[in-house]
Each structure stands twice: as structure tokens, then as C-alpha cells.
Amino acid sequence: MIKTTAPLLAAALLAALSLPVQSATEPTKPAKAQAKSGTYGKIQCWTDDQGNRACGDRVPPEYASKELETVDRQGRVVNTRSREKTAEEIAAEEKAAAEAAAAKVKAEKQAAYDKFLTDSYSSVKDLERARNERLATLDGRVNLANQSIEGSEASKADLQKRIDGMLKKGRPAAEQQKQLRDVEKALRDNRAAIAQMQKDRESVCSDFLRDIQRYQELKMGAAAYAGECPKPGSPVLAAVIEKPLPAAPKKKTDQDKKKDKKKDAKKDKKNKDAKKDKKPEE
Known part of the structure; x- marks a missing residue:
């Protein structure tokens, strides 16, 4: 210049x-x-x-x-x-500020989730077991839905046969037709539920893969994971159902703690009385 x-x-x-x-x-x-x-x-x-x-x-x-x-x-x-900023410069500054704020929120959420992972699980096996439990639950629901579909298909065929016979004889079949519509709706609902549960299963696998890799990175400094997500019917999932996790110890209330103190006090008094009554050996 x-x-x-x-x-x-x-x-x-x-x-x-x-x-x-x-x-x-x-x-x-x-x-x-x-x-x-x-x-x-x-x-x-x-x-x-x-x-x-x-x-x-x-x-x-x-x-x-x-x-x-x-x-x-x-x-x-x-x-x-200083010279006044142009509209483009102001827009760029506002965009940068918004991106910085979003990055801060994302980092805070990640830190909170990292704490949840390390506080909730003591090993990768704990994470795998939690994943397998959810998969086993979903697979059990899919099996029940499939059984319901089989029963509905049989009912549908039977109703259709009855309706055709009644109409052939000139008899009204309004009630049976309503039942048929209800059965067909149940079939659609069960099939839609199965499709959703299959998507949920995929999400469980991908979410736990991400969590396991993050857990390894936090605890061991490495994110590689050689395990695989068990498929439906896997013996691993059957083992999870047969051997459920032990129930978490019940958290004691203030009233329970008071009872424990009274029991301990009675026990101490009994021990002291027993020592007093005991004669010294000659």
C-alpha cells in the first residue's frame, strides 16, 4: 500500500x-x-x-x-x-463459531460415553456377553414371531377354505371374512416386526463392535478386534441363555443398614458376655 x-x-x-x-x-x-x-x-x-x-x-x-x-x-x-467486515466474512466467522461449538458438544458427549464404557465394563468379554444377551433376546422374539406366522398361515388357509365353501352354497360369510382380514393383518404385523428386529440385530452388532474397539483403545491403546458377531442359532447365544449373568447385589437401604448395625451390636454383646462368664484356667 x-x-x-x-x-x-x-x-x-x-x-x-x-x-x-x-x-x-x-x-x-x-x-x-x-x-x-x-x-x-x-x-x-x-x-x-x-x-x-x-x-x-x-x-x-x-x-x-x-x-x-x-x-x-x-x-x-x-x-x-479497523475496516468493517464484509457479509461473506461475517458469515464465515459465524460458521466457524457454530462448527467450534458443535465440536465442543461432540467432544463432551464422547468423553461422557467413554466414562460410561470404562465404568460399566471390566473387560472385552463383558461387552461381548452384553451384546450376546441382546442378540439372544432378539433371536428369541424372531422365533416366536415365526411360530405365530406359521399358525396364522394355517388359520388363513382354513378360513379361506370355509369362506369359499359357504359362498358356493350361497351362505353369507361376513364373520369369517372379518376373521380372515384380522389374520392377514396379524401376518403383516409379524412380518414387519421380524424385519425390524433383523435391522435391530444389525445395529446391535455394529454398535457393540464400535464400543469394543473404543474400549480397547481406551484400556489397551489398540482398536483392533478379531471377534465376530454371532449369527442366529449360534451355540454362543444358546450358552448365554442357559447361563445368565448373576443378579447384581441388592443395594441396601438405610433401614437395612440400621438392622445390620443392631445385629452386629447384639453379636458383639454376646461375645463380651461369653468372655465374662468364662472362668480363667487354673
Whole structure:
């Protein structure tokens, strides 16, 4: 950027000083405003579109949004005002701030979930067992739904046969037709439920794979996992059903703790009484 030389700046200052001097007792309205704002007796400097530096007591409107320097009568810079930001710059700053805020929230959520993993599971096997329990539950529900479908298919065939016979004889079959519609709806619902449970099964496998890898990374510094998600009917899942996890110990209430203290006190008293009653050996 080309700046005005010292002689040019001095000339600008002299030009400003050569303005008509108002009476000291009757300052003009602009002078009053300048005195109130603290800019009285100061010059504004800016850079024009050609890169040339210019100064004066008033800034042309086309340069009002650009960087401005305020200089006093001795030519010293007493204040600098940065140029106004463009709409694109403001939008970019807002976007960057929003992305930073989102990244912070994501990091906080990840830290909370990491704590949940390390507090809830003591090993990768614990995670595998929890995964297998959910899979076994889903597979059991799928089996029940399939059994229901088999029964509904048989009922549907029987009803259809009865309806055809009744209509052939000219008898009304409105009740049987309603039953048939109910059976067909049950079939659709069960098939939709099976499709959803199959999706849930895939989600369980992928979610636990992610959790196991993260757990390994947190505990062992490695995310590699050689295990596989058991398929439906796997002996591993059958073993989970046959050998459920032991029930978690029941958390004692304040009342339970008081009872335990009373029992311990009675036991201590009984032991002390027994020692008193015992005669010393001769």
C-alpha cells in the first residue's frame, strides 16, 4: 500500500488548520459534536481505491467503511479503527463459531460415553456377553414371531377354505371374512416386526463392535478386534441363555443398614458376655 509522504501529510494538516476559525465563545454545531466525541482537533486518514493515503477532517462516504486512522494536530496516530467486515466474512466467522461449538458438544458427549464404557465394563468379554444377551433376546422374539406366522398361515388357509365353501352354497360369510382380514393383518404385523428386529440385530452388532474397539483403545491403546458377531442359532447365544449373568447385589437401604448395625451390636454383646462368664484356667 502506498502511503502519503511526510510533506503531503503536513500539507493536509495545514489545510485543516487553514479552515476559518470560529469564535471561541460561539463554536459551531459540528465543533460541539467533535468536542463531545473527543475528535475535535483531530484528522482522519484513509487509503483510497488506488492505494494512496489521504487525510482530512471529513472522510468521503465511499471510504467510511474502510480502515481509518485518527491523528492529532502533530500528526501522531491516536486511534485506529479497523475496516468493517464484509457479509461473506461475517458469515464465515459465524460458521466457524457454530462448527467450534458443535465440536465442543461432540467432544463432551464422547468423553461422557467413554466414562460410561470404562465404568460399566471390566473387560472385552463383558461387552461381548452384553451384546450376546441382546442378540439372544432378539433371536428369541424372531422365533416366536415365526411360530405365530406359521399358525396364522394355517388359520388363513382354513378360513379361506370355509369362506369359499359357504359362498358356493350361497351362505353369507361376513364373520369369517372379518376373521380372515384380522389374520392377514396379524401376518403383516409379524412380518414387519421380524424385519425390524433383523435391522435391530444389525445395529446391535455394529454398535457393540464400535464400543469394543473404543474400549480397547481406551484400556489397551489398540482398536483392533478379531471377534465376530454371532449369527442366529449360534451355540454362543444358546450358552448365554442357559447361563445368565448373576443378579447384581441388592443395594441396601438405610433401614437395612440400621438392622445390620443392631445385629452386629447384639453379636458383639454376646461375645463380651461369653468372655465374662468364662472362668480363667487354673
